[in-house]
Amino acid sequence: MASHNPAFNRSMRSGLQAATLEQQQVNSEFDRMTSNPMTMEGTTSKVLGMFLAVLVGAGATWYLELYSLFFPAMFVGLGLGLWASFSRKVRPGLYMAYALVQGVFIGGLSGLLESIYPGIVQTAVIGTFATAGAMFAAYRFGWVKVDQRFTRFMTFAISGYLVFALVNLGFALIAGISIYSSPFGWLIALVGVGLAAFTLNLDFEVIRQGVAQRWPEQMEWRAAFGLTASLIWLYVEILRLLAIFNQD
Numbered sequence: 001m002a003s004h005n006p007a008f009n010r011s012m013r014s015g016l017q018a019a020t021l022e023q024q025q026v027n028s029e030f031d032r033m034t035s036n037p038m039t040m041e042g043t044t045s046k047v048l049g050m051f052l053a054v055l056v057g058a059g060a061t062w063y064l065e066l067y068s069l070f071f072p073a074m075f076v077g078l079g080l081g082l083w084a085s086f087s088r089k090v091r092p093g094l095y096m097a098y099a100l101v102q103g104v105f106i107g108g109l110s111g112l113l114e115s116i117y118p119g120i121v122q123t124a125v126i127g128t129f130a131t132a133g134a135m136f137a138a139y140r141f142g143w144v145k146v147d148q149r150f151t152r153f154m155t156f157a158i159s160g161y162l163v164f165a166l167v168n169l170g171f172a173l174i175a176g177i178s179i180y181s182s183p184f185g186w187l188i189a190l191v192g193v194g195l196a197a198f199t200l201n202l203d204f205e206v207i208r209q210g211v212a213q214r215w216p217e218q219m220e221w222r223a224a225f226g227l228t229a230s231l232i233w234l235y236v237e238i239l240r241l242l243a244i245f246n247q248d
Contacts (some may be wrong), residue, residue: 037214046224050099057103068110077101090218096226117246135200139202146205189241196234203227
């Protein structure tokens with residue numbers, strides 16, 4: 001029923017028009033997002049792009065022998081990784097910057113350890129790809145079930161290991177003491193390898209669900225970031241484990 005107040009009537013018409021326009025914009029955005037869904041090919045291309053950025057950073061650091069950059073790159077990479085993980089907005093440039101900085105980190109760390117234990121990097125690279133391949137096979141053939149129970153367990157385990165790693169880093173920087181130097185260091189490093197390896201199954205499941213449920217195309221970047229971060233973590237843990245074994 002119309003009001004006798006013409007100003008109120010005009011306001012009502014303007015409000016209805018604005019609400020209709022806003023709904024149309026929402027519908028248009030939704031149609032745009034669902035018309036370009038996440039695909040396996042798109043995710044794979046973004047994973048390869050981030051992997052290339054890692055190789056560029058690692059290769060430049062290795063061949064220029066800028067090994068000392070691994071320490072600042074470790075903290076910068078951690079900061080970028082946390083930003084990328086908790087940011088609500090998809091930021092392709094941030095993901096690529098993370099991959100490049102992490103490449104500098106693993107390039108410097110690999111160079112230092114290679115100078116001490118010749119051949120360790122080649123073994124670590126082979127071990128990383130072999131482990132990742134084994135995890136993919138286990139996921140693909142259903143040997144590892146990524147359900148709510150598995151996801152919950154991995155979330156708690158990864159969180160606990162992250163807290164341990166930060167505390168251990170603090171002790172190493174302040175007191176020069178690391179638990180990895182103890183007789184049980186290899187066992188803790190082995191736990192790290194296992195957690196990093198099984199985290200890959202979570203990444204595979206995210207990609208599968210995203211493609212099956214037709215998530216927005218931009219989610220390909222988030223999936224690629226998660227998989228790349230897990231592979232870098234796996235490589236570093238394997239490198240650490242091999243360094244411990246070479247000390248004996």
